[in-house]
Amino acid sequence: MSSSPSLNTWSDALSGFSIGWFPLGLVIVAAIPLVFIALYALTYGVYGERKISAFMQDRLGPMEVGFWGILQTLADILKLLQKEDIVPTAADKFLFVVGPGILFVGSFLAFAVLPFGPAFIGADLNVGLFYAVGIVALEVVGILAAGWGSNNKWALYGAVRSVAQIVSYEIPASIALLCAAMLAGTLSMQQITLMQAGPGGFMHWFLFTNPIAWLPFLIYFISSLAETNRAPFDIPEAESELVAGYFTEYSGMKFAVIFLAEYGSMFMVSAIISIAFLGGWTSPLPNIGGLELNTMTSGPVWGAFWIIMKGFFFIFVQMWLRWTLPRLRVDQLMYLCWKVLTPFSLIAFVLTAVWVINH
Amino acid sequence: MEEAANQMSPAVRESKTAYDNIRERFGDAISEFDANPTMPFFEVLDASRWVDIALYMRDNSLLQFNYLACLSGVDYPEEQKVGIVCNFECIGKYTHRIAVKVKCQRDGGSIPSVSCVWHTANWHEREAYDMYGMVFEGHPDLRRILCPEDWTGYPLRKDYQVQETYHGIKVPY
Amino acid sequence: MQELGKVESNSTRIIRQDDKRVTIEKDLDTEHMVLSMGPQHPSTHGVLRLECITDGEVVVEAEPYLGYLHRCFEKHCEKIDYPAIVPYTDRMDYLAGMNSELAYCITVEKLLDIEIPRRVEFIRVIVSELNRIASHLVAIGTYAIDLGAFTPFLFCFRDREHIMNLLEWISGARMLYNYIWIGGLAYDVPADFKKRVDEFVTYFRPKAVELYKLLTENEIFVKRTYDIGIMPADVAINYGWSGPMLRGSGVKWDLRRNDPYSIYPELDFEVPVPDGKFSVVGDCLSRHLVRALEMEESLRIIEQCLAKMPEEPNFNSRALIPKKIRPKAGEVYGRAENPRGELGYYIVSDGKSTSPIRCKARSSCFVNLSAMKDLSKGQLIPDLVAIIGSIDIVLGEVDR
Numbered sequence: 001m002s003s004s005p006s007l008n009t010w011s012d013a014l015s016g017f018s019i020g021w022f023p024l025g026l027v028i029v030a031a032i033p034l035v036f037i038a039l040y041a042l043t044y045g046v047y048g049e050r051k052i053s054a055f056m057q058d059r060l061g062p063m064e065v066g067f068w069g070i071l072q073t074l075a076d077i078l079k080l081l082q083k084e085d086i087v088p089t090a091a092d093k094f095l096f097v098v099g100p101g102i103l104f105v106g107s108f109l110a111f112a113v114l115p116f117g118p119a120f121i122g123a124d125l126n127v128g129l130f131y132a133v134g135i136v137a138l139e140v141v142g143i144l145a146a147g148w149g150s151n152n153k154w155a156l157y158g159a160v161r162s163v164a165q166i167v168s169y170e171i172p173a174s175i176a177l178l179c180a181a182m183l184a185g186t187l188s189m190q191q192i193t194l195m196q197a198g199p200g201g202f203m204h205w206f207l208f209t210n211p212i213a214w215l216p217f218l219i220y221f222i223s224s225l226a227e228t229n230r231a232p233f234d235i236p237e238a239e240s241e242l243v244a245g246y247f248t249e250y251s252g253m254k255f256a257v258i259f260l261a262e263y264g265s266m267f268m269v270s271a272i273i274s275i276a277f278l279g280g281w282t283s284p285l286p287n288i289g290g291l292e293l294n295t296m297t298s299g300p301v302w303g304a305f306w307i308i309m310k311g312f313f314f315i316f317v318q319m320w321l322r323w324t325l326p327r328l329r330v331d332q333l334m335y336l337c338w339k340v341l342t343p344f345s346l347i348a349f350v351l352t353a354v355w356v357i358n359h
Numbered sequence: 360m361e362e363a364a365n366q367m368s369p370a371v372r373e374s375k376t377a378y379d380n381i382r383e384r385f386g387d388a389i390s391e392f393d394a395n396p397t398m399p400f401f402e403v404l405d406a407s408r409w410v411d412i413a414l415y416m417r418d419n420s421l422l423q424f425n426y427l428a429c430l431s432g433v434d435y436p437e438e439q440k441v442g443i444v445c446n447f448e449c450i451g452k453y454t455h456r457i458a459v460k461v462k463c464q465r466d467g468g469s470i471p472s473v474s475c476v477w478h479t480a481n482w483h484e485r486e487a488y489d490m491y492g493m494v495f496e497g498h499p500d501l502r503r504i505l506c507p508e509d510w511t512g513y514p515l516r517k518d519y520q521v522q523e524t525y526h527g528i529k530v531p532y
Numbered sequence: 533m534q535e536l537g538k539v540e541s542n543s544t545r546i547i548r549q550d551d552k553r554v555t556i557e558k559d560l561d562t563e564h565m566v567l568s569m570g571p572q573h574p575s576t577h578g579v580l581r582l583e584c585i586t587d588g589e590v591v592v593e594a595e596p597y598l599g600y601l602h603r604c605f606e607k608h609c610e611k612i613d614y615p616a617i618v619p620y621t622d623r624m625d626y627l628a629g630m631n632s633e634l635a636y637c638i639t640v641e642k643l644l645d646i647e648i649p650r651r652v653e654f655i656r657v658i659v660s661e662l663n664r665i666a667s668h669l670v671a672i673g674t675y676a677i678d679l680g681a682f683t684p685f686l687f688c689f690r691d692r693e694h695i696m697n698l699l700e701w702i703s704g705a706r707m708l709y710n711y712i713w714i715g716g717l718a719y720d721v722p723a724d725f726k727k728r729v730d731e732f733v734t735y736f737r738p739k740a741v742e743l744y745k746l747l748t749e750n751e752i753f754v755k756r757t758y759d760i761g762i763m764p765a766d767v768a769i770n771y772g773w774s775g776p777m778l779r780g781s782g783v784k785w786d787l788r789r790n791d792p793y794s795i796y797p798e799l800d801f802e803v804p805v806p807d808g809k810f811s812v813v814g815d816c817l818s819r820h821l822v823r824a825l826e827m828e829e830s831l832r833i834i835e836q837c838l839a840k841m842p843e844e845p846n847f848n849s850r851a852l853i854p855k856k857i858r859p860k861a862g863e864v865y866g867r868a869e870n871p872r873g874e875l876g877y878y879i880v881s882d883g884k885s886t887s888p889i890r891c892k893a894r895s896s897c898f899v900n901l902s903a904m905k906d907l908s909k910g911q912l913i914p915d916l917v918a919i920i921g922s923i924d925i926v927l928g929e930v931d932r
Contacts, residue, residue, distance in 0.1 A: 057682070058687065157913070234680065325681060326680045326753045326756060327752070329914045395862055397642055398864050425769050426772065428865070428874065433880065434890070454790075477772065478770050479772030482899070483899075504598055507599070514604065
């Protein structure tokens, strides 16, 4: 495996382009993921979900604002911005205000260590994966602050359920990611990706090089659904039971912030799973003889493209599951975590260790 | 008498057989059988024996009226009484049905509750109390059910006058 | 082992191991919490309020409070003429207006003792069975949404839309029809009626199978409803349950069979009862299953009616409607099988007035809901939601 991937020419030229001392090309490349995050998370994640659910449910979805309702989310955000910022009288005002902030920050902090291409990563920490797993736990604080601060029984139920769920599911999720770290021999996100790069495209990915990797892959995917409170594990916000869970009392922009944080963490876990098992920004296309597909589709811009595509794929699967499956019950959720996923993740851990020693 | 029985439809004849059984056991506590074709019924004259009759009707192996289909409160202004009409039926062994009427004094009257015999009676008796104001003795939880707790009067009585205001809201419009 | 009971507080238990040893278990001392579920709560299907006393996630007791939608139906009836009551019956069970009308009309017809044209009977059965399918679709769809599955809900509503369109085409209204009148119908059916109903039946059959596969056979759905909220048959009868609720408890009781009215005796259909293989008899899943299977039976009924319905050109559906409806003195209790159970009317006529002196509606939801307090004891909050959903209440009918 090559330690520095060869960049293809136009992509190389773009990142090397500079006016005087100012590396304009690099800035543009670096801006792609940032612009994407803002665009995706603020508008098109929500729009995509609405359109996908509409497609699955035989209806049209938003159609009024803009062509095919493309501007619907912007209109929604405008509406939410204009709404009165209500803080319930009985609420703990400090926690109530701080909660959504912590949530939002928590879900977006992990983006710092996500490599969006060979040339762009916010901070290539040598404990990147560990940081990403750890920072997600910050969301728990935000949820608890929001739920407790609302001084609403439903919100409290939602918050307590959520904390129990996220803390429990961190264990199988972390062990599953540890398997990937073991395979790569490093915790740096960029290094993990580089370990999976090569002329064979998808054949170098951990999911395909290792016969055991599908087990931690599945475990992490299921746990990530629970960690982001997505169906079938959307128990903390189970609208038919708990009205809206921990954000029952929120309205206006605070509600929007919670909403966007959810979409942010959806993309975050999708990116993490792509990096850990599906080669992150590396191209899936292999070089076949003289047809150098892999080389042609590698580079900073392509890198960003691939990881976003992989992220989108997992987000699509998340949405697909959400609009198909009913919701589990609290005890069934805990059963799944402690009696199914955790033992299996430990098995995966041991098997991976054995594999790594023998190879 | 025989001739009258022959003119009855099969359903009414079944009810008559069931009635005869109850009559044999309770004698004068219940009235004559009213063999009308739409809803054959008898009346409980001695309301204090109503629970005994109810238990007998439910548990006697030849009656087995295990299903209380409906319990309606009724106002009888000309008799100065209010009462209930219960429609019984057997699910399972038999196909017979019968209706039973129980009446009590309009003001301060009471009827023994049969909610311990049929759970159905629980809410229906609350509703009858809510609308007609008769008290069901021995009811586990006799409160208004459809009207607010602090409503005055019993709306389905024929002489009901609606209150002027309720918590400052004008009622008749 | 025997539990001696609770002492001091609800956190302390004394358990007798054998004659000499007694263990005292002490949990963390926690308080019960009163949780008011409703009247504005997504899963109470309207304005029902449950006052739950909860111990963590466990419901210790839930007391239902009704009356938020009380519109004095029975008081109204005493002031208006017999035919004018029909629109009010629509507004009771607004999801199955045709069935409510049918129950009321056959009750009054019983009191009047009049003959109904055969074609009218067929049309009545077709529209009420269509309405039954529509009502079950809402029941199944909202049940899915209670358990967190959105898509089946919209599938149900998509198919229900076809029925709504059909009924709108027949009667001019989508939910509150005022179509079945005492002694006849408001209008005869339009010319292409048979064709379009037939189209609907062929369209809906595969959709019902799809719905069954998507929802009823879903592992998570089964997990959420299997063995939850069990109601034994004898208790169900004692509670006066009827319709799909009673059949879910394994009692084969359907008024269309057991107290036949209209032309049901001529029709061939099954009364589905759970056999205990797929579900525990009497649990939430059984009740759901009965509704899912009943839709197919309704389709069969509609098909037979379409085949048997007599064609009469220039048929006047109002021809036999009495000019002035004034039944002779007497009282009657008439009922019909509503999608939610037995809908009965107790009507008293004094023979002089053109309006009843007493008209009591025996609402199936009201009776079915009365078991809520017993069913909810010791259940988890998510199970409580599953149980309310399986009862399938329409508050318009509960509160009347």
